[in-house]
Amino acid sequence: MTYRAPVADMLFSLRHVAGLEAALASGLHGDLAVADAEAILSEAGKVAESLIAPLNRIGDRHGTPLNDGAITTPPGWREAYQTWIAGGWNGLSADPDHGGQGLPLVLNAACNEMWNAASIAFGLCPLLTAGGIEALAQHGSDDLKTRYLDKLVSGEWTATMNLTEPQAGSDLALLRSRAEPTGDGRYRIVGAKIYITYGEHDLTDNIVHLVLARLKDAPAGTRGISLFLVPKVLPDGSRNDLRCSGIEHKLGIHGSPTCSMAFGDNGGAIGWLIGEENRGLACMFTMMNSARLNVGLQGVGIAERAYQQALGYARDRRQGRAPGAPETSPIVDHSDVQRMLLTMKAFTQAARGICYLTAAALDAAQGPEGQGAHDRASLLTPVAKAFSTDIANEVTSLGVQVHGGMGFVEETGAAQHMRDARILGIYEGTNGIQAIDLVARKLPLNGGATVRAQIARLRQTAEGFLKAPDPAFGSLGARLRAGIESLDRATSFQLKALASNRPETALAGATPYLRLFGLVQGGACLGRQALAANAARKAGDTDPAHAGRIALARFFADNLLTAAGGLEESVIAGGRFTEDAGLALAS
Numbered sequence: 001m002t003y004r005a006p007v008a009d010m011l012f013s014l015r016h017v018a019g020l021e022a023a024l025a026s027g028l029h030g031d032l033a034v035a036d037a038e039a040i041l042s043e044a045g046k047v048a049e050s051l052i053a054p055l056n057r058i059g060d061r062h063g064t065p066l067n068d069g070a071i072t073t074p075p076g077w078r079e080a081y082q083t084w085i086a087g088g089w090n091g092l093s094a095d096p097d098h099g100g101q102g103l104p105l106v107l108n109a110a111c112n113e114m115w116n117a118a119s120i121a122f123g124l125c126p127l128l129t130a131g132g133i134e135a136l137a138q139h140g141s142d143d144l145k146t147r148y149l150d151k152l153v154s155g156e157w158t159a160t161m162n163l164t165e166p167q168a169g170s171d172l173a174l175l176r177s178r179a180e181p182t183g184d185g186r187y188r189i190v191g192a193k194i195y196i197t198y199g200e201h202d203l204t205d206n207i208v209h210l211v212l213a214r215l216k217d218a219p220a221g222t223r224g225i226s227l228f229l230v231p232k233v234l235p236d237g238s239r240n241d242l243r244c245s246g247i248e249h250k251l252g253i254h255g256s257p258t259c260s261m262a263f264g265d266n267g268g269a270i271g272w273l274i275g276e277e278n279r280g281l282a283c284m285f286t287m288m289n290s291a292r293l294n295v296g297l298q299g300v301g302i303a304e305r306a307y308q309q310a311l312g313y314a315r316d317r318r319q320g321r322a323p324g325a326p327e328t329s330p331i332v333d334h335s336d337v338q339r340m341l342l343t344m345k346a347f348t349q350a351a352r353g354i355c356y357l358t359a360a361a362l363d364a365a366q367g368p369e370g371q372g373a374h375d376r377a378s379l380l381t382p383v384a385k386a387f388s389t390d391i392a393n394e395v396t397s398l399g400v401q402v403h404g405g406m407g408f409v410e411e412t413g414a415a416q417h418m419r420d421a422r423i424l425g426i427y428e429g430t431n432g433i434q435a436i437d438l439v440a441r442k443l444p445l446n447g448g449a450t451v452r453a454q455i456a457r458l459r460q461t462a463e464g465f466l467k468a469p470d471p472a473f474g475s476l477g478a479r480l481r482a483g484i485e486s487l488d489r490a491t492s493f494q495l496k497a498l499a500s501n502r503p504e505t506a507l508a509g510a511t512p513y514l515r516l517f518g519l520v521q522g523g524a525c526l527g528r529q530a531l532a533a534n535a536a537r538k539a540g541d542t543d544p545a546h547a548g549r550i551a552l553a554r555f556f557a558d559n560l561l562t563a564a565g566g567l568e569e570s571v572i573a574g575g576r577f578t579e580d581a582g583l584a585l586a587s
Helices: 007-016 020-025 034-052 055-062 077-086 105-118 120-139 142-154 280-316 335-364 371-407 414-425 431-442 445-467 476-499 503-508 510-538 545-559 561-586
Strands: 158-162 178-181 187-197 207-215 225-231 242-247 258-263 269-274
Touching: 007 020, 007 034, 007 105, 007 335, 007 510, 007 545, 020 034, 020 335, 034 055, 034 077, 034 105, 055 077, 055 120, 055 414, 077 120, 105 120, 105 280, 105 335, 120 142, 120 158, 120 187, 120 207, 120 225, 120 269, 120 280, 120 414, 142 207, 142 225, 158 187, 158 280, 187 207, 187 225, 207 269, 207 280, 225 280, 280 335, 280 371, 280 414, 335 371, 335 510, 335 545, 371 414, 371 431, 371 445, 371 510, 431 445, 431 476, 431 503, 431 510, 445 476, 445 510, 476 503, 476 510, 476 545, 476 561, 503 510, 503 561, 510 545, 510 561, 545 561
Parallel strands: 158 207, 178 207
Antiparallel strands: 178 187, 187 258, 187 269, 207 225, 225 269, 242 258
16 A cells, blocks of 8 residues: 555644644744645645655665665665755755755654655655754854755755764764864864765765764763764765775665765775864754654654555455444454554654654744743653654554554565664664653753643643533543643652652653653643644534544543553652662573
8 A cells, every 4th residue: 555645634733733823823934824834745745655655665675785885776766866856855944045945844844754654764865964954054164064055955965974883882982983183174084883874875976974083182981072074075076085884784674775884994084073173962963853853753654654554454354243244344343453543543643743843842942932942842852752763663563463464474565664663763862762861851951840831731731621621522631631640740750869869760760751751742732633623623614534533532542641640650669670670680
């Protein structure tokens, strides 16, 4: 089954969860109108469906073979990429001064979801370029911006992020790549990197590598890391001293080349400093934070794709008799299959709302709200990344289950979604690292005021069910209020543990805390959709999707949000395992 962009659902989430209409009314996005946003999403959906989606299976089967240091992308990849950038999609939210369209990040987020739903392996390439654009725009010298930004914004060149090394993994303090100044403003880079997405390919003539390395006599640890721009092709047209030294053979996303890179075989790859010496990690985090939100959107996209395929299969596949049916029924009529499909859809739409909220906060940070919105985006980013990619793994696994035995064979494509999704909880910071970031760094922001403000926003949504009661909501409002109180108590516990110098207690409950946060925030997102849908129905809007939105929110509350109380207990009491973990693991 192919992909159909759920433009109506996406636009509804943008309007009623991410607050697009309020942002437009405030003038935050100039003269952009809702009709413009709808037109953009509709056109992006057509591109995703007709241009990119047909490549998904081809990429999985063909892979990215490496021969004599050159990688060949799957058939049709290069042509599709050139068509895609010709449409201006690569620079949708980039600065118009460098050829971008200057549209809101939240609209670009919705488009990114579609590119990755169509083919996550294809969508990875522009994802990294977007982060490179942001890092260079914020921290690069005027000369580097003049030389590289226009090409990156257009998509004529692509960018990579070179962090990981064989001995380091996620611990960047262990990086060994070194940089030596040449005396003319340039540096020679020597070192080896692994897991470099699109580190080599044939889509463009040049690849701009952003590389972390150490200067001689730099401070130890992460304080001594600098960031360098190291192009595949130098400004004079000659080839730089870098190469793809190997290709990874992966569980999934076979259409995306994941490379090991060697810098400086012949004296050193030429690079230029981005930002200040020994401050490279701060610059790179600009790129990483952008990537983390976009990886969350990858999770939403592949979950949506898996749900659509499972639903289509369930409608066609006949097996057994549903209660009261006179003959063999489509499996979609069986209660347990309905439960699985509703779980897939509810998780996907909840994660979509969280990601769009995060992108909207980043947009708002550029307006009058400023730092407050930036802090809110910082709080939500690890939740958007980890919750969305966790549910992607769950949803794609359910997709295989709905297919039954046919899901375990490759012909249906359900297995590919599950394989492709597995990396999402690992790269750009494992989801355990996201949970640590949320608890140790984001909860204490402004003395806890940022997270308290977000919980207050959740309560406002819950209060909406008291102000506009309707039998159609069932126990939705009560369930949401109970989940919010669980989150509030768990948050108080975590803040107290951090303030009492008991970080091990807080970190032991970090992962269940993030899941709790995601469930409650996701439930609130669906709750806002239900409130908006009910208001539209009462105003005479006969769109049948409104009843479905209310029913989906109610399903989430009754079947998924009920885990909030148990997660609260895991946060508060579950951390005791650290006291005797050694004993338990040794036995």
